[in-house]
Amino acid sequence: MHYYAMGQLPKKRHTQFRKENGELYSEQLFSTEGFSDNYSLLYHNQPPTQIIQIADPVDVSPRVILSKQLSHRSLKGFQIQPEKDFLNCRKPVLVNADCKIILAAPTESMTQYFYKNADADEIIFIHEGSGELQTMYGNLEFAYGDYLVIPRGTIYQMHFHTANNRLFIVESVSAVITPKRYRNEFGQLLEHSPFCERDIRKPASLNPIDEKGDFLLYIKKQDQMYPYHYKSHPFDVVGWDGYVYPYAFSIHDFEPITGRVHQPPPVHQTFQTRGFVVCSFVPRLYDYHPLAIPAPYNHSNIDSDEVLYYVDGDFMSRKSVEKGQITLHPGGIPHGPHPGTVEKSIGAKETKELAVMVDTFRPLSLTDFALSIEDTTYPYSWVH
Numbered sequence: 001m002h003y004y005a006m007g008q009l010p011k012k013r014h015t016q017f018r019k020e021n022g023e024l025y026s027e028q029l030f031s032t033e034g035f036s037d038n039y040s041l042l043y044h045n046q047p048p049t050q051i052i053q054i055a056d057p058v059d060v061s062p063r064v065i066l067s068k069q070l071s072h073r074s075l076k077g078f079q080i081q082p083e084k085d086f087l088n089c090r091k092p093v094l095v096n097a098d099c100k101i102i103l104a105a106p107t108e109s110m111t112q113y114f115y116k117n118a119d120a121d122e123i124i125f126i127h128e129g130s131g132e133l134q135t136m137y138g139n140l141e142f143a144y145g146d147y148l149v150i151p152r153g154t155i156y157q158m159h160f161h162t163a164n165n166r167l168f169i170v171e172s173v174s175a176v177i178t179p180k181r182y183r184n185e186f187g188q189l190l191e192h193s194p195f196c197e198r199d200i201r202k203p204a205s206l207n208p209i210d211e212k213g214d215f216l217l218y219i220k221k222q223d224q225m226y227p228y229h230y231k232s233h234p235f236d237v238v239g240w241d242g243y244v245y246p247y248a249f250s251i252h253d254f255e256p257i258t259g260r261v262h263q264p265p266p267v268h269q270t271f272q273t274r275g276f277v278v279c280s281f282v283p284r285l286y287d288y289h290p291l292a293i294p295a296p297y298n299h300s301n302i303d304s305d306e307v308l309y310y311v312d313g314d315f316m317s318r319k320s321v322e323k324g325q326i327t328l329h330p331g332g333i334p335h336g337p338h339p340g341t342v343e344k345s346i347g348a349k350e351t352k353e354l355a356v357m358v359d360t361f362r363p364l365s366l367t368d369f370a371l372s373i374e375d376t377t378y379p380y381s382w383v384h
Contacts, residue, residue, distance in 0.1 A: 001038070001177075001187075001200075001243050001244070001245065001247065002187055002188070002197065003241070003242065003243060004202050004242070004243075004245060005239070005240070006137070006203060006206045006239060006240055006241070007043075007206045007237070007238050007239030007240065008043065008238045009043065009239045009240075009241055010043075013027075013041055014027065017043060025043040025044060025045065026043070026044040026045070026046060026047040026048065027042070027044075028043075028044060028048055029041055030042060030153065030242070030244055031244075032175060032244060038242070038243035038244050039242050039244055040240055040241065040242025040244040040245060041240060041241060041242055042137075042237050042239075043237060043238050043239045044232075044236050044237055044238070045208060045232070045236040045237075045238060046210070046212070046231070046232035046233075046236055047232075048230075048234075050230055050231035050232055051228060051229070051230060051231075052214065052230065052231050053214075053228075053229035054227070054228055055226075055227035055228075055229075056227075057224040057226045058224070059224060059225075060223055060224070060225045061223040062092040062095045062100065062223075062367045063367055063368045064095065064365045064367055065366055065368050065370075065371055066365060066366040066371070067365045068363070068365075069365075069366065070332055070333060071330070071379050072327070072328065072329055072330070072333075072335060072379045073326075073327065073328040073366070073370070073378060073379075074325060074327050074328075074375040074378035075093060075325065075326040075370055075373050075374055076322070076324070076373045076375060077103050077166075077168075077309070077324030077326050077373065078166065078322070078323060079372075079373040080103045080104070080369070080373065082105040082106070082107050082163075082164075082165075083105065083106065083107065084106070084107050084108045085106065085108065086104070086106045086108075086109075086110050086115070086158055087115060087218060087225070089104045089106045090103075090104045090169065091103050091104065091367075091369040092367050092369065093326065093366070093367055093369050093370040093373075094307060094328060094364040094365070094366060094367070094370060095364065095365050095367060096360060096362045096364050096365060097173070097275070097362060098172065098173055098174065098273070098274070098275025098276055098360060098361070098362055099120075099170055099171055099172050099173070099276055099358070099360060100120070100169075100170070101168075101169075101358060102167075102168075102171065103166075103324075103326075103369070104165075104167040104169060105166050105167070106160065106165050107163040107164075107165065108160070108163070109131070109157070109158065109159040109160050110157040110158050110159065111157075111159075113216040113217065113218055114157055114215065114216070114217045114218070114234050115155070115157070115218050115219075115220075116153060116154065116155045116217060116218070116219045116220070117150070117153075117154075117220050118152060118219055118220060118221040119152065119171070119173065119220055119222065119223070120152055120171035120172050121149070121150065121171070121172045121175055121176040121273075122149075122150040122152075122169060122170070122171055122172075123148070123149055123150075123169065123170040123172070123176055123271065123278065124147070124148040124150065124158075124167055124168075124169050125146070125147050125167065125168040125169070125170075125251075125356055126143060126144055126145065126165075127144070127166040127167065127168055127311055127323075127324065128144065128165055128166035129144070129160055129161070129162055129164060129165030129166065129167075130142060130143040130144065130160070130162070131158060131159050131161045131165075133157075133158060133246065133248075134156060134157045134159060135150075135154055135156040135203065135235070135246050136154065136155045136156075136235055137154070137203045137206070137237070137245045137246055138203030138204065138205055138206040138207075139203060139204065139205045139207070140201060140204065140246060140247070141201075141204070141248075142248055143250075145250050145251045145252045145311075145354075146249070146250050146251075147248065147249045147250070147270070147271075148247075148248050149176055149246060149247055149248075149249070149271070150246045151175070151245070151246065154245075154246055155217065155235075156246070166324060168309050168356060170276075170278065170358060172273045172275065172276070173275065174273045174274035174275055175274075176271050176272075176273055177272055177273070178193075178270075178272070179269050179271070179272050179277075180272070192257075194254055194255045194256065194257055194267075194268075194270075195253055195254055195255060195270075199250070199253040200247050200248075200249050201247060201248040201249070201250075202245065203245060203246065203247075206237065206238075206240075208236050208237055209233040209235045209236055210232075210233070210236050211232070211236070212231055212232055212233075213233075214229050214230075215229065215230045215231075215232070215233055215234060216228075216229055217229070217234060249270075251280045251282060251311075251354065251356070254268075254270060254280040254282050256268070256282050256283075256284035256285075258284055258285050258286070258287065258288075259287060260287055260288055260289040260292065261292055262287050262293065262294065262295075262296060262297065263287075265279055266279075268280055268282075268357065275361055276358055276359055276360040276361060277358075277359050278358055279356070279358075279359070280355075280356060280357075281353055281354065281355040281356075282353075283350065283351060283352045283353070283354070284350065284351060285349065285350050286345075286348055286349055286350055286351065292346075293346060294345040294346070294348050294351070295337040295341050295344075295345035296337060297336060298334050298335070298336030298337075299335070299336060300331075300332075300333065301329060301330070301331045301332075301335075301359075302331055302332070303331055303361065304331050304359045304360060304361050305328060305330050305331055305359070305362075305363055306327075306328070306329040306335075306357065306359050307326060307327070307328050307329075307357065307358040307359070307360070308326070308327045308329075308355055308356075308357050309324075309325075309326050309355060309356045309357070309358070310322070310323060310324065310325045310326075310327075310353075310355050311323065311354040311356060312353075312354040313352040313353040313354045313355075314351070314353060327378070328364065328366075330363060330364070331363065335382075336382075338381060339382060339383075339384045
């Protein structure tokens, strides 16, 4: 990300910054990788350290059923049942040491507590629903098709406008960043990037709440959920600046890169981490070589597991695709278009598909939730 500032700030960092009554604001450095990477400075009405109670943690580790496997998988994502609570409804389905892929269908907003993921950055893709992400950095409106990128350690609440919400969530133990090949040495997105800084929505409003009381904050660390009670409201920040903050990016603002022949998946890349990449498949014109075959060619993921989350539209390379479906094509065996779809794609001018892809560099394990929504016939769907 690039530099951004909101609210009130002192002229120079690490110097006295006082309220109208003469009291000092409390400065907080929010840094990544110690002091050697991106950071932000936040200024609180009250010190962010006033803990008044710590309750016993709850283990929220994913229950892995298959830690080693070599089979194509298909999961019916919309079979995850809606639940009221945002944290309880998060169901991890595919996991490894670098990430967790989670499905959630919350029906109610977070009003009784705040949440902080101290383990991972989060990408929350809004498949259905709308609302407002409220954070210590300010607030962000979200709607269908938005990626919400939330740096680890960010305190937040999700406030939904309706009860019908479907979320596709990816947790990353390393930082979520834009692809390096899209940026120059100063961090600016280049002309050939499929999106630019204007497409990235930063917190739009900062409304500091200077209240004291008993504020419940759930903190996830090492797959333990710790209930912390703080004396001051977490959203008491009067100003901040830096390079670490949550933001929103709509999949509808991703501008597809096309060519005369079929383009490989990296042209759809949207985010990168040390352990996986995220790609956005959006409506686009097909290849325009006179002998082009729009359907993707068969390919082997030798060094990655490919996860595709189907959002909307008509998927020309797959049969019987439905919203919320997840396919897993593990590294080691080839996959490709279903029978009949290659010939059918020839001559087509465009696609209306919408999907999110996660390619991991280490194998994924399946959880109990994954197996409960699996279509076990999928591995045989390529047979003529």
